[in-house]
Each structure stands twice: as C-alpha cells, then as structure tokens.
Amino acid sequence: MSADKHKGQQAFVDEVAQRVTSGDRPWLEESLAELHPSDVADLLESLDDTELQVGLLRALPAELASETLAEMEEAEDAGDLLAALAPQKGAELIQELQDDDAADLIAELEPSERELILAELPAEEAEELKDLLLYGEETAGGLMTTALVSIESSLTADQAIQEVRRQGRAVEDFYTVFVVDREGRLVGTVPLDDLVISDPDKAVGDLAEPPVASVLTDVDQEEVGRLMGHYNLVSIPVLSDQGVLLGRITFDDVLDVMEAEQTEDILRLAGVQDEEEVRGTWAESVRSRLPWLFLNLVTASLAASVILVFEEAIDRYFALAFLMPVIAAMGGNAGTQSLAVTLRRLTLSDHAFSDDAWTAVRKEVAVGLINGAALGTLAAVLGVTLAGEPLLGVVVLLAMWANLAVAGFAGAFVPTLLSRFGVDPAVASSVFVHTFTDLCGFFLLLGLATKLLL
Amino acid sequence: MSADKHKGQQAFVDEVAQRVTSGDRPWLEESLAELHPSDVADLLESLDDTELQVGLLRALPAELASETLAEMEEAEDAGDLLAALAPQKGAELIQELQDDDAADLIAELEPSERELILAELPAEEAEELKDLLLYGEETAGGLMTTALVSIESSLTADQAIQEVRRQGRAVEDFYTVFVVDREGRLVGTVPLDDLVISDPDKAVGDLAEPPVASVLTDVDQEEVGRLMGHYNLVSIPVLSDQGVLLGRITFDDVLDVMEAEQTEDILRLAGVQDEEEVRGTWAESVRSRLPWLFLNLVTASLAASVILVFEEAIDRYFALAFLMPVIAAMGGNAGTQSLAVTLRRLTLSDHAFSDDAWTAVRKEVAVGLINGAALGTLAAVLGVTLAGEPLLGVVVLLAMWANLAVAGFAGAFVPTLLSRFGVDPAVASSVFVHTFTDLCGFFLLLGLATKLLL
Numbered sequence: 001m002s003a004d005k006h007k008g009q010q011a012f013v014d015e016v017a018q019r020v021t022s023g024d025r026p027w028l029e030e031s032l033a034e035l036h037p038s039d040v041a042d043l044l045e046s047l048d049d050t051e052l053q054v055g056l057l058r059a060l061p062a063e064l065a066s067e068t069l070a071e072m073e074e075a076e077d078a079g080d081l082l083a084a085l086a087p088q089k090g091a092e093l094i095q096e097l098q099d100d101d102a103a104d105l106i107a108e109l110e111p112s113e114r115e116l117i118l119a120e121l122p123a124e125e126a127e128e129l130k131d132l133l134l135y136g137e138e139t140a141g142g143l144m145t146t147a148l149v150s151i152e153s154s155l156t157a158d159q160a161i162q163e164v165r166r167q168g169r170a171v172e173d174f175y176t177v178f179v180v181d182r183e184g185r186l187v188g189t190v191p192l193d194d195l196v197i198s199d200p201d202k203a204v205g206d207l208a209e210p211p212v213a214s215v216l217t218d219v220d221q222e223e224v225g226r227l228m229g230h231y232n233l234v235s236i237p238v239l240s241d242q243g244v245l246l247g248r249i250t251f252d253d254v255l256d257v258m259e260a261e262q263t264e265d266i267l268r269l270a271g272v273q274d275e276e277e278v279r280g281t282w283a284e285s286v287r288s289r290l291p292w293l294f295l296n297l298v299t300a301s302l303a304a305s306v307i308l309v310f311e312e313a314i315d316r317y318f319a320l321a322f323l324m325p326v327i328a329a330m331g332g333n334a335g336t337q338s339l340a341v342t343l344r345r346l347t348l349s350d351h352a353f354s355d356d357a358w359t360a361v362r363k364e365v366a367v368g369l370i371n372g373a374a375l376g377t378l379a380a381v382l383g384v385t386l387a388g389e390p391l392l393g394v395v396v397l398l399a400m401w402a403n404l405a406v407a408g409f410a411g412a413f414v415p416t417l418l419s420r421f422g423v424d425p426a427v428a429s430s431v432f433v434h435t436f437t438d439l440c441g442f443f444l445l446l447g448l449a450t451k452l453l454l
Numbered sequence: 455m456s457a458d459k460h461k462g463q464q465a466f467v468d469e470v471a472q473r474v475t476s477g478d479r480p481w482l483e484e485s486l487a488e489l490h491p492s493d494v495a496d497l498l499e500s501l502d503d504t505e506l507q508v509g510l511l512r513a514l515p516a517e518l519a520s521e522t523l524a525e526m527e528e529a530e531d532a533g534d535l536l537a538a539l540a541p542q543k544g545a546e547l548i549q550e551l552q553d554d555d556a557a558d559l560i561a562e563l564e565p566s567e568r569e570l571i572l573a574e575l576p577a578e579e580a581e582e583l584k585d586l587l588l589y590g591e592e593t594a595g596g597l598m599t600t601a602l603v604s605i606e607s608s609l610t611a612d613q614a615i616q617e618v619r620r621q622g623r624a625v626e627d628f629y630t631v632f633v634v635d636r637e638g639r640l641v642g643t644v645p646l647d648d649l650v651i652s653d654p655d656k657a658v659g660d661l662a663e664p665p666v667a668s669v670l671t672d673v674d675q676e677e678v679g680r681l682m683g684h685y686n687l688v689s690i691p692v693l694s695d696q697g698v699l700l701g702r703i704t705f706d707d708v709l710d711v712m713e714a715e716q717t718e719d720i721l722r723l724a725g726v727q728d729e730e731e732v733r734g735t736w737a738e739s740v741r742s743r744l745p746w747l748f749l750n751l752v753t754a755s756l757a758a759s760v761i762l763v764f765e766e767a768i769d770r771y772f773a774l775a776f777l778m779p780v781i782a783a784m785g786g787n788a789g790t791q792s793l794a795v796t797l798r799r800l801t802l803s804d805h806a807f808s809d810d811a812w813t814a815v816r817k818e819v820a821v822g823l824i825n826g827a828a829l830g831t832l833a834a835v836l837g838v839t840l841a842g843e844p845l846l847g848v849v850v851l852l853a854m855w856a857n858l859a860v861a862g863f864a865g866a867f868v869p870t871l872l873s874r875f876g877v878d879p880a881v882a883s884s885v886f887v888h889t890f891t892d893l894c895g896f897f898l899l900l901g902l903a904t905k906l907l908l
C-alpha cells in the first residue's frame with residue numbers, strides 16, 4: 001500500500017537523495033518511519049549511488065536500517081553497503097537482526113570485513129553467527145533461525161502460555177510452538193492457536209502432535225520448499241542427526257527461495273547461468289552467457305556440417321535450402337515444448353508411489369507424430385509449390401514428421417535421463433535436444449531428397 | 455516423512471488397491487489414518503482407476519476424504535471424483551472443508567452436478583458457497599476464505615483472547631487476529647503471538663497495527679502473491695470497496711499460486727498454452743501446442759524465404775548453406791537468453807520508484823556486441839577454412855556480430871513493449887524474437903556475401 005502511494009514518483013527518490021545530501025535527518029526519519037522495510041529497500045536500491053545509500057542508512061534508526069538491508073533484493077548489494085559502513089555501525093545493525101538474516105548478510109562480506117564486524121559483537125553472538133555460517137547457503141541449516149519458542153512436554157497449557165510469553169518477547173513471528181523432551185529432542189508441535197483455545201490444565205505433551213515434517217541441516221532448500229508447500233507448513237523444524245531441535249525455517253524464507261528457484265529454472269532453460277543476477281552488469285552477463293553460446297556454436301556447427309555432404313541435392317533443388325532451416329526450427333520449437341512440460345513434471349513430481357516416465361515419453365512421441373503430420377503436410381505443399389516436384393512433397397512430409405517425433409522423444413527422454421543421473425536437467429537438456437533436432441532435421445530432409453530425387 | 459516411508463513402494467499402492475476391491479475398510483482406515491491428506495492424495499492419484507479412487511474415498515473418514523480431495527494436484531480430477539460420489543456423500547465431504555477449498559472443488563463440477571450437491575447442503579452454507587463462486591477463480595475473492603478471527607477494537611487483550619478461543623474453534627490456522635470497528639471495517643491486525651504476550655488489560659485497539667497490505671476482491675492472484683512475498687505476510691485481508699473485512703488469504707494458497715504461476719511462465723515461454731496440464735492427455739497437448747507450432751511455421755517460412763532471393767551467392771559459396779543455420783541459431787540462442795533475463799526482471803520488478811527499461815535494453819545490446827564479436831571471430835575462421843575465401847570471413851564476422859546485437863535488442867525490447875501494452879510478454883515474445891533473429895541472420899549473411907563477394 002505504502003509503495004503504491006509513491007508509485008512512479010521519481011520525485012520522491014530525488015527528494016530523498018537531496019535530503020540525504022543536505023543531512024536532513026529529521027525529515028528522513030519522519031518521512032520513512034511509516035514505510036515497510038521492504039519499501040525502504042526499494043527506495044534504497046533506486047538511489048543507485050553508494051554514497052547516498054550509505055548516507056540514508058546512517059540517517060535511519062538502527063532497527064529500520066537493519067531490516068532494510070535484510071529486505072534488499074540482491075544480498076550482494078546489501079553486503080557491499082554493510083561493508084561501507086563503519087564496523088561499529090555495521091555491528092549495531094547486525095545485532096538488530098534475527099540470526100538467520102544476520103548470518104545471510106555477514107556471509108556476503110569478505111573474510112577481513114567479516115572479522116572487523118564480528119569483533120564488535122558480544123562474544124556469544126559472534127560465536128552463534130559463526131556457527132550458522134558453517135552451514136551451506138542453500139541448505140536447511142543456512143536458511144534456519146535458531147530463534148524459536150520451545151517448551152518441555154511436561155508443562156500444562158497454562159504454564160506453556162506463560163513460557164511462550166516469556167520466550168516470545170525475543171522471537172518474531174513464531175506461529176508454532178515446538179515441544180521438546182528433556183534432552184531437547186523434538187517430540188511434536190502445538191500451533192499457537194490450539195494452545196490458546198485449549199483447556200488450560202491440559203499437559204502440552206497431550207496437545208502436541210508429531211511433527212508433520214522435519215529436515216536435517218544439510219537438506220537442500222528446494223526440498224525444504226517442496227515439503228512446506230506439500231504439507232502447507234508455516235514453519236518447519238530443523239533437527240540434528242540425534243533429533244535435537246536446532247532451529248526452524250519459516251514460510252517467508254521459503255517464498256524467497258521459491259522466487260529464486262523460479263528465476264534459476266527459467267534462466268537455466270534459456271542458457272543463462274544462475275550466477276548472473278537479473279540486475280547484474282554487462283560484464284557479468286557476458287561471463288555467464290558466452291560459455292553457453294560457445295557450446296551452442298560447436299553443436300550447431302556439428303549439426304550443420306551434415307549439410308556439406310548434400311551439396312548436390314541443394315544444387316538441384318534450391319527449395320531445400322529454404323526448407324532446411326524451417327524443418328530444423330520446427331523440430332527445435334516442438335522439442336522445447338516437450339522439454340518445458342517434462343521439466344515441470346520432474347520439478348513438481350512428489351509422487352512417492354509411482355513412476356510414469358515411459359508413459360510420458362510415449363505421450364510426447366505421439367504428440368510429435370500428430371503435430372508432425374499436420375505441419376509436414378503444410379510444409380510439403382509449400383515445398384511442391386516452390387520446386388514444382390511432387391516427390392519433394394513426400395520428402396518434406398516424411399522429414400517433418402520424423403523430426404517432430406524425434407523432438408518429442410528427445411524433449412521427454414533427455415531431461416528424465418539426466419535427472420536419473422543426478423544432473424540438473426534444466427541446464428543441459430536444451431543443448432542436447434536442439435542438437436538432436438537440428439541434426440535429424442538436416443539429415444532427414446537432405447538424405448531423403450538425395451535418395452528419392454537424385 | 456510419511457511419504458518417504460513408502461517411497462517407490464508400488465507394493466503399497468497395490469495392497470491399497472486390493473483392499474479397496476475386497477472392501478477391507480478397517481485395514482484402510484487404520485493404514486491411512488496416520489498419513490497426511492497430501493500423501494493420501496498422492497496415493498489416490500497413483501491408483502489411476504476411477505472406480506478404485508471412489509472406493510478409497512468412500513472407505514475413508516469424511517474429514518480425511520475431503521482434505522484428500524482438496525490436496526489433489528489436479529483440481530479437475532478432484533472434481534471428477536466428487537461428481538462420481540453420491541450427491542449426499544459429496545455434500546458431506548464439502549461440509550468438512552474450509553469454504554475456499556469447498557468453493558474451489560465445487561467450481562470444477564458441471565452446473566447440473568453442482569446443483570445436486572448444493573441441494574444437499576444446509577441452505578445457509580449453500581448460499582455462502584454460491585457467493586464465493588461469483589469471484590473470478592484467479593482473483594483475491596476466488597482465493598480467500600471467509601473463515602477468520604476478527605475482534606472489535608474496544609476489547610481488552612484478555613477479552614480478546616477469550617473471543618479468539620471462542621471463534622478459533624471453528625477456524626483453522628488463523629495466525630493473525632483482525633481488528634475491526636463496529637461497522638466491520640478493518641482497522642488493523644494483531645499477530646496472535648503479540649496478543650498472547652501482551653499486558654492482559656491493554657485495549658486491542660492500542661495493540662493493533664495498521665494492516666501492512668490489503669487487497670480488494672478483484673485483485674489478480676499474482677499480485678496477491680507478490681504483495682505477500684514482498685511484505686513477508688502469513689495472511690492478507692481481503693476488503694470490500696467500503697473497507698469491510700470479507701475474508702483472508704493465507705500463505706499456503708500463495709505457495710500453490712506461485713507454483714502454478716511458475717509452471718505457467720515456463721510453459722508459455724516454450725510455447726505451451728497454460729491450459730495444457732502437465733499431466734494432461736496427448737489430445738490436450740496437441741490442442742495446446744499445434745497453434746503455436748503453426749504460427750512458428752508461418753514465421754519461420756517468412757524468415758527463410760529471404761534465402762530464396764540469394765540463390766546465386768549460395769551456388770558460388772556453398773559454405774554459406776552451412777553458415778546460414780549456424781548464425782540464425784546463435785541469434786536465437788542469444789535472443790532467448792536476453793528474453794529470459796528480461797522476463798524475470800519484469801516479473802520480479804516491484805520497484806515503485808524508478809524505471810530502468812532503457813538501461814536494460816542498452817545493456818543487452820552491449821552484451822550482444824561483445825558475445826557477437828567473440829563468436830563471430832570463431833565462425834569466421836570456420837567459414838574461411840571451408841571456403842578458402844578470406845572475404846567470406848569478414849562477411850561471417852559482421853553477420854554474427856550484428857545478429858547478436860539484434861538478438862539482445864529484440865530480447866529486451868519486445869517483452870518490455872508488450873508488457874507496456876498490457877500483453878503477457880511470456881506468450882508472444884519468443885516468436886517475435888526468433889523471427890527477428892532468423893530474418894536478420896539470413897539477410898545479413900547472404901546480403902553481405904552478395905554485396906562483397908559476387
């Protein structure tokens with residue numbers, strides 16, 4: 001809502017920039033105090049000048065400034081700003097944050113910058129952050145916060161609510177109350193709403209339900225998202241190998257993960273490495289895209305080299321030079337369709353009970369045969385019209401038909417095979433599929449023409 | 455967790471199928487009672503036979519059976535099963551569900567089937583469901599549940615907790631308590647955790663914070679997801695034009711929406727209409743894909759017709775027949791990269807404060823020029839080697855270079871332009887971009903060759 005108020009108002013950004021330059025702290029505090037940190041983060045990103053950004057962060061109250069850093073779209077940029085602040089100020093902001101956000105920010109710093117800020121923190125907090133930094137960034141351990149509300153199963157609902165009140169002051173948005181045994185092992189969860197509406201004398205152990213799902217620290221973030229989505233969980237507990245409750249991951253982290261994974265999936269399918277940020281520089285883009293284009297140059301050249309063998313056919317029927325790229329392009333398009341559907345099926349697949357890979361491949365080949373017959377007929381008419389040779393129509397029909405069946409097969413089979421071998425199918429599939437369809441398109445068209453027409 | 459236990463156990467599916475056939479209800483109830491409805495839904499989908507599926511639903515307790523239907527991946531299949539049950543049994547299951555899930559299920563039925571089930575419901579419930587069915591399926595009204603906990607702002611925290619206990623028994627997972635005035639207009643929210651840990655005598659009106667965000671009933675679901683992700687909201691209130699609180703949307707609905715939108719984005723980019731279900735039949739796939747392929751046949755033929763003009767050049771330098779598809783393919787690949795990055799930028803863009811479309815277009819052109827120079831040099835070496843004509847190298851270099859710049863421009867400009875005109879850029883962009891790069895690739899290579907070599 002607050003964002004809409006300023007939508008498109010470059011004037012507001014300019015005014016903020018000017019007030020930062022003139023050091024008008026009261027105006028800044030007053031104008032921005034009511035904004036959500038996510039909106040202040042947008043504003044900060046729009047300033048587009050490190051000096052102004054640092055100035056704005058300095059002018060804001062520590063709580064708002066720290067949340068703003070945590071809500072920035074590019075964690076790397078947030079890290080750069082944190083590093084640009086004095087270590088003492090940086091440490092002050094870090095202390096305001098929940099530990100998972102603090103760890104994420106600190107993780108963006110160079111080791112030397114990191115040490116400077118950690119040195120300014122109380123020893124205990126610094127240790128806790130260092131522990132969190134040991135987990136892989138894209139694992140459950142890297143996502144979790146250790147801030148949670150847990151109560152022993154022997155308490156009554158009423159005692160538990162007192163305990164929740166006590167612990168809850170320090171914990172944001174806890175939603176679920178975790179129930180543990182004396183050794184800290186998770187025995188179940190009680191939704192806060194159930195606790196509030198339950199009989200006050202009931203033992204928490206009796207209210208607790210076994211956790212629907214839990215994860216170990218090294219579980220991949222994509223699996224965490226899949227589990228939380230599958231079971232509609234607002235938070236998921238993270239356990240040690242011994243079952244001791246270490247932390248929790250909340251739905252908002254998962255929304256961020258899903259957004260990031262979605263970007264990754266679409267970009268990878270298009271041959272953009274996930275390291276390229278959507279708002280990255282041109283140099284980052286070149287680094288991220290050139291290797292893929294180079295690989296495609298090699299495969300496209302290999303596929304096209306088939307053409308060199310069939311010079312005679314093209315000399316005789318020049319319409320083939322026109323039909324070649326058309327049939328290859330249609331194979332590529334149909335292959336991309338099959339590939340996209342198959343990739344989504346693989347991603348969404350949480351069917352623990354069955355395996356329908358071959359059914360899917362058969363379906364894609366069938367679709368290719370039907371579409372190929374329809375498009376092949378059209379292309380054949382085109383070919384006969386151009387070349388005035390009826391047999392060329394047969395060649396075109398057969399080539400298109402077969403190429404679309406190949407496209408369906410490759411589009412469904414290649415990603416399934418790759419994912420069986422543990423390779424991310426989004427990255428490698430498309431180059432395989434396109435090489436297949438190019439190669440088959442050229443070879444079928446020109447080979448059949450040579451066989452039937454020369 | 456429960457799903458993992460049975461992972462890959464087709465044997466379990468077979469046993470369930472057998473017990474359903476033999477009518478062994480006690481075994482089914484006992485074996486499935488501990489499973490999460492999402493897992494029972496997976497099992498149900500694995501049975502793959504309507505008679506068995508209906509038999510299983512009949513054998514389950516109504517609460518589990520209804521949740522299972524609501525958790526099925528394809529709402530259409532869930533609707534078919536609901537229709538296959540006796541109307542009385544169908545109504546029993548519908549009554550067990552929260553109203554938004556009930557409405558979603560009922561919406562899948564044919565009007566005549568719908569009437570049969572609504573007739574079995576208490577009049578008031580039937581009316582409520584009919585009201586919900588009036589909202590568009592992909593709008594906030596279509597997503598919201600009217601089951602929520604709202605309290606008047608004049609109550610104390612302690613009174614409010616009593617009221618929450620009373621209302622909360624009928625409402626699942628309410629998380630947030632909404633505070634309204636005497637006319638039912640939303641004045642703010644109190645997270646349940648704040649209410650529990652607050653001073654019992656404090657007035658709720660003082661605890662309430664203005665809602666971070668709210669939506670009207672006709673807001674698109676994608677915008678709902680964006681707002682909830684942006685502000686990390688566990689639920690968002692849905693208001694009438696007068697500000698009266700009508701319902702709420704919870705994060706789990708948004709997780710489902712995000713998954714669906716992600717599928718839609720990837721499939722559309724690949725030219726698969728979103729109506730095609732990932733698990734659809736081959737006939738649905740043909741209907742969804744053939745129009746796109748047909749459109750591409752037309753555009754690919756138009757682009758390739760350029761080739762027909764340059765017969766003389768290809769006759770003289772047959773290497774051109776090999777280079778043509780290579781340069782067009784590289785343009786297509788580079789265009790797809792720019793397109794994917796731009797589409798994600800447009801989707802993620804929640805920058806209310808600035809507008810960087812032209813910066814992005816310039817960046818993509820710059821990336822194209824650099825990648826084009828690198829790949830053009832390689833392709834030139836290839837061309838000279840094949841044709842033994844140094845000038846052909848110059849032709850290839852210039853053609854590749856220019857085509858990749860065109861690809862960068864088209865990949866960034868076309869989707870931006872389409873989205874300015876309110877057209878979904880994911881659907882239409884790729885055909886434009888590929889036609890551009892094909893056309894330019896053929897024309898530049900053959901035109902330059904004719905000019906410089908003949």
